[in-house]
Amino acid sequence: MPKLYSGSELLLESLSRQKVEVLFGLPGGAVLPLYDALYSAGIRHLLVRHEQAAAFAADGYARVTGKPGVCLGTSGPGATNLITGLTSALMDSIPVVALTGQVPLSLMGKDAFQEADTIGISLPSTKQSFLVRSAAEVPSVIQKAFKAAVSGRPGPVLVDLPKSVLMENAEANYPPIAGPELPERVREWTDDDVERAVDMILESRRAVLYAGGGVITANASDELRELADLTHIPLTTTLMGLGCFPSRHPLSLGMLGMHGAYATNMAICQCDLLIAVGARFDDRVTGRLDSFAPNAKKIHLDVDPSEVNKNVRVDLALVGDAKETLRALLAALKRRNATPPTERQQWLQRIEAWRSEHPLTYDKYANNVKPQFVIETLSQYASDDAIVAVDVGQHQMWGAQFWNFTRPRAWLSSSGLGSMGYGFPAAMGAQMAFPDRQVIAIVGDGGFQMTLNDLATVVQYRVPVKIAIINNRALGMVRQWQEIFFEKRYCDTDLDFAPDFVKLAEAYGIRGARVEHRTDVADAVQDFLSDREPRLIDFWVDPAENVYPIVPPGASLAEMVVEPPRVLVEEEALDDLWAV
Amino acid sequence: MQWLLTLETNNDMISVCRLMNIFRRKNLKITTLAMTARPSAFSLMSVVESAEADLDHLFNFLRRIEGVQHVTCYRHESFRNASFVFIDSEEDNSGVAQVLKAFPESKLIFASHGKYLLEIPVEKRRSPALAGSRDPAFLPFACVKTTRSATHPELARVQA
Numbered sequence: 017m018p019k020l021y022s023g024s025e026l027l028l029e030s031l032s033r034q035k036v037e038v039l040f041g042l043p044g045g046a047v048l049p050l051y052d053a054l055y056s057a058g059i060r061h062l063l064v065r066h067e068q069a070a071a072f073a074a075d076g077y078a079r080v081t082g083k084p085g086v087c088l089g090t091s092g093p094g095a096t097n098l099i100t101g102l103t104s105a106l107m108d109s110i111p112v113v114a115l116t117g118q119v120p121l122s123l124m125g126k127d128a129f130q131e132a133d134t135i136g137i138s139l140p141s142t143k144q145s146f147l148v149r150s151a152a153e154v155p156s157v158i159q160k161a162f163k164a165a166v167s168g169r170p171g172p173v174l175v176d177l178p179k180s181v182l183m184e185n186a187e188a189n190y191p192p193i194a195g196p197e198l199p200e201r202v203r204e205w206t207d208d209d210v211e212r213a214v215d216m217i218l219e220s221r222r223a224v225l226y227a228g229g230g231v232i233t234a235n236a237s238d239e240l241r242e243l244a245d246l247t248h249i250p251l252t253t254t255l256m257g258l259g260c261f262p263s264r265h266p267l268s269l270g271m272l273g274m275h276g277a278y279a280t281n282m283a284i285c286q287c288d289l290l291i292a293v294g295a296r297f298d299d300r301v302t303g304r305l306d307s308f309a310p311n312a313k314k315i316h317l318d319v320d321p322s323e324v325n326k327n328v329r330v331d332l333a334l335v336g337d338a339k340e341t342l343r344a345l346l347a348a349l350k351r352r353n354a355t356p357p358t359e360r361q362q363w364l365q366r367i368e369a370w371r372s373e374h375p376l377t378y379d380k381y382a383n384n385v386k387p388q389f390v391i392e393t394l395s396q397y398a399s400d401d402a403i404v405a406v407d408v409g410q411h412q413m414w415g416a417q418f419w420n421f422t423r424p425r426a427w428l429s430s431s432g433l434g435s436m437g438y439g440f441p442a443a444m445g446a447q448m449a450f451p452d453r454q455v456i457a458i459v460g461d462g463g464f465q466m467t468l469n470d471l472a473t474v475v476q477y478r479v480p481v482k483i484a485i486i487n488n489r490a491l492g493m494v495r496q497w498q499e500i501f502f503e504k505r506y507c508d509t510d511l512d513f514a515p516d517f518v519k520l521a522e523a524y525g526i527r528g529a530r531v532e533h534r535t536d537v538a539d540a541v542q543d544f545l546s547d548r549e550p551r552l553i554d555f556w557v558d559p560a561e562n563v564y565p566i567v568p569p570g571a572s573l574a575e576m577v578v579e580p581p582r583v584l585v586e587e588e589a590l591d592d593l594w595a596v
Numbered sequence: 597m598q599w600l601l602t603l604e605t606n607n608d609m610i611s612v613c614r615l616m617n618i619f620r621r622k623n624l625k626i627t628t629l630a631m632t633a634r635p636s637a638f639s640l641m642s643v644v645e646s647a648e649a650d651l652d653h654l655f656n657f658l659r660r661i662e663g664v665q666h667v668t669c670y671r672h673e674s675f676r677n678a679s680f681v682f683i684d685s686e687e688d689n690s691g692v693a694q695v696l697k698a699f700p701e702s703k704l705i706f707a708s709h710g711k712y713l714l715e716i717p718v719e720k721r722r723s724p725a726l727a728g729s730r731d732p733a734f735l736p737f738a739c740v741k742t743t744r745s746a747t748h749p750e751l752a753r754v755q756a
Contacts, residue, residue, distance in 0.1 A: 017716075073681070103651075135610055136613065139613055139614050139617050140609070140617055140621065143662060144662035144663065145610055147609070147610065164662050168660060169660070320656075320660060321656035321660060322653055322656035322659075322660055323656075323658035324652065324656065325652045325653060326653045509631075
């Protein structure tokens with residue numbers, strides 16, 4: 017008689033075969049059989065304090081490793097609480113596998129206790145959703161789920177597991193796999209397409225490379241850098257692409273779009289060829305569509321055919337894996353033995369002139385703590401291989417503008433969905449993947465209040481995440497929009513009523529500190545980063561500081577506002593007085 | 597612009613639910629929708645309205661959805677340029693009989709609940725008989741995109 021295993025045991029063994037190291041989850045009634053099996057299994061489980069943190073942590077784990085992160089929730093509210101994190105992962109193409117408990121099959125559709133239509137709710141938030149109907153099919157469904165999560169354009173997958181399935185016994189029948197699922201990616205271009213792309217590159221005088229998260233997903237940073245170096249084409253990245261190209265590379269233009277640098281957006285406006293790699297021309301990048309790179313021919317490299325011509329019509333699409341496609345382009349360029357046209361040097365000089373005209377900067381002599389200065393200082397003292405996770409809002413944009421990016425898979429940001437509360441749990445997930453690397457969560461005081469309950473988690477498991485709060489006592493980005501676009505009618509963006517974060521940290525057993533003076537920032541940052549313990553630091557930054565440049569909504573990149581309106585003379589005089 | 601989409605999914609109802617959700621989200625106006633189930637697959641045929649500029653994206657979006665096995669997209673054409681005829685006969689099958697009589701070699705691509713998609717033989721496409729089918733229940737289409745490698749896509753041959 018063959019040995020029988022419970023659905024829970026089959027599930028955990030299937031996860032082991034996918035080389036899953038850690039689960040982020042929170043137990044409940046429907047998943048009790050699974051937690052019972054977990055009691056004696058070899059997979060680590062991190063008990064979060066809210067399922068949303070589990071999904072964000074799994075996302076953070078996936079971004080830094082490239083492997084699917086796994087989160088787990090019970091039926092009903094456990095599952096619905098995962099949805100925001102899954103939607104964020106979908107928007108950013110991050111491989112996450114969510115396991116949700118479900119009421120027993122016999123109770124499904126009967127409005128049982130903690131029953132929710134998890135599959136129905138998950139449809140627009142996942143790449144694929146599975147309902148497992150028998151224990152015997154658990155191994156094959158898990159394999160399909162992991163394969164779907166990483167293949168093509170990666171994304172989140174949900175597996176709904178009725179309690180009866182977790183308890184049911186079945187024979188173990190695992191599909192043959194040697195290890196974790198490897199991604200399968202289509203290739204729809206031909207050699208002729210590649211030659212055409214090379215022609216376009218060689219004919220262009222004012223080309224720009226525009227790289228997105230797809231470069232990081234495909235582990236194609238080296239190829240991208242080689243292409244830039246070979247062709248002398250300057251390169252800008254999206255928020256998702258940050259880290260795929262070193263910030264201090266001479267050809268780096270930093271981030272483009274709504275809060276892109278002046279030189280970067282001007283380069284986009286005046287380029288004659290735009291080569292998009294793993295980017296999706298989203299509205300925060302393009303501004304007004306009809307004036308986006310108006311004079312440029314466009315080449316689009318993307319693994320997802322549905323991104324081609326979705327927002328911007330392109331002249332040539334190369335659908336396929338970014339690494340493979342870039343390698344083909346490089347090989348074709350080298351075969352032609354072509355040198356960059358001399359005009360490209362003039363193009364780089366023009367960009368440099370724009371950069372000198374309007375550099376990304378801030379008032380470095382201000383008496384108060386400028387948030388950009390905090391970011392720069394954190395970046396300066398962080399380890400070379402530090403991972404930084406940001407939340408959403410002004411600090412996220414300052415992070416994008418002022419962090420010194422040196423490597424891929426070290427910048428975590430809920431970019432497409434823009435989900436506040438992401439930064440801290442994502443950092444926790446990243447730290448679980450790389451216990452020995454420095455992981456810094458840079459969060460706003462608004463976003464942090466959405467997921468700070470997981471301070472308990474980092475203390476319980478000694479996860480040494482460093483939490484830096486850029487505290488402007490406001491929902492800063494919303495307040496900025498109210499200031500600029502709604503005539504300073506500040507409605508409910510004031511967060512003056514907030515906890516004392518230092519005391520709060522101490523209540524959880526974490527060392528906390530507050531910094532209120534510019535002169536204290538450097539020492540405080542060095543101390544903050546000096547140990548291997550979870551730490552919190554609360555930077556009281558200038559609440560009036562706004563993110564510039566800014567492209568007003570509906571405007572073209574050329575219409576960006578590069579700096580704040582000039583302050584009143586009286587205020588300037590006051591500043592001078594303080595400076596003395 | 598009017599389009600006809602035929603889709604084949606795996607036999608998981610979740611895939612069909614996902615498709616319906618996508619139709620809604622992508623703002624497709626559904627004029628006609630028919631669906632059939634077989635043990636191993638679901639087949640859908642829908643006449644929809646959507647801007648021509650959105651078609652590329654829509655086709656590519658649908659074809660990369662997990663669980664979708666085939667997508668074919670047909671553009672509403674004049675009878676002169678059509679190679680497929682969609683017939684919505686409701687309870688009156690005389691229209692189908694009329695086409696089948698005029699073109700006995702025509703191929704049934706899809707049939708469900710009185711809705712038929714027929715491929716007209718190449719040599720008969722400019723036939724006066726077809727051009728004369730002015731009944732509003734007859735809609736002529738040309739195949740513009742398909743995930744099938746064969747020149748002429750063929751979906752489920754199912755019971756009418």
